[in-house]
Amino acid sequence: MINRVELTVELLRKYRGELTHEKVVRLNRIVKVVESIHQSHQNEEVIIPSKEAISEVLDNPNDENMKTFIECTFKEKVNVGETDIKKIYEEQESSAVELLKDIMDVLMNENIKKYVSNKAIKRITQMAQKIRNNIVECINENMRMEEEKNQETTTPPEMTNIPISEGNKTEEQESPKETEEERVNREFGEKMRSLEIELDKIKRKYIAFKKVFEEHGEDVEYLMKQEKAVKECENMIKNGD
Structure with missing residues (x-):
């Protein structure tokens, strides 16, 4: 199985061109395509294409350029259609767990870590701390909401006054009438x-x-x-x- 991070670095080493955010996203998707084909074609040997092939697919990842790139990436010809390539390329972004795993692979790889400056490591650490804090805050907020919801469902419903005919009243059923002062105090307490x-x-x-x-x-x-x-x-x- 190929190493996705090392393949990315080798493509960058051959390309050596200017990268925009859009091209980085494309590069990650292209690497995912190569990885998928490599797994489904019995680990065909992967080679790094020419700078021209990499440039063309990063500038314009259309069906033709993508097919050319794939043909140049595997030593032996792989039987994969343009539709399959496009489907893999357009798949949704990786989950949070997969993205964090990719980051860990970079930080743990001694051959690649040397290309990441201390300043970049510091920024990554700060972002990681924010992610961790956001997760804790999210958990706390949802726990509070869950508690409030449980409290609402367990609160007994407000009793409705049902008029009782004079003939059926008993001494136990009769209750002292609420005074104006008591009513005001009760409503004030509910409002508070x-x-x-x-x-x-x-x-x-x-x-x-x-x-x-x-x-x-x-x-x-x-x-x-x-x-x-x-x-x-x-x-x-x-x-x-």
């Missing part, structure tokens, strides 16, 4: 409990927002993206989309 629940929700949202702001407050690029997203939503509302 309702406000406490709302205040707790607002407080949790504020804490979550504060953490995000503290993490990204100095990240100008992040804030610009948020501002752009808000403006796009406003424009859609104005245009009636």
Whole structure:
């Protein structure tokens, strides 16, 4: 089985061209195609294509360029159709677990780790910490929501006053009439409990927002993206989309 990370590095070594975010995404998808074909064709020997073949498929991964790239990647001709290649290429992105495994493969590989600077390692560590914190916050928030939902389902329904005819009343059934002061106190207590629940929700949202702001407050690029997203939503509302 080929090593996906090392194959990526070898393709980059041969390509040595400028990479955009879009090309990185394409490269990862192309590597996934090669890996899939390698597994389904009894481990055919993989070779690194020419710079031209890599450049063409990164610039324009159409059916023709992809087919040419695959033909140049395997030493022996593999029997795979353009439809199958396209299907593998267009599959959804890897799951979170698979992506994290790829990251671990890079960080644990001594031959590749030397290409990752200490500055990059520091940034990756910070991002990993944010991911871990987000997972913990998500777990905590969902646990709270689950508790609130359970409390709502276990709260006994409010009793409905059913009028009893005078002839059927007994001394036990009769209860003292609620005074105006008692009614006001009861409604005030219910309102305070309702406000406490709302205040707790607002407080949790504020804490979550504060953490995000503290993490990204100095990240100008992040804030610009948020501002752009808000403006796009406003424009859609104005245009009636």
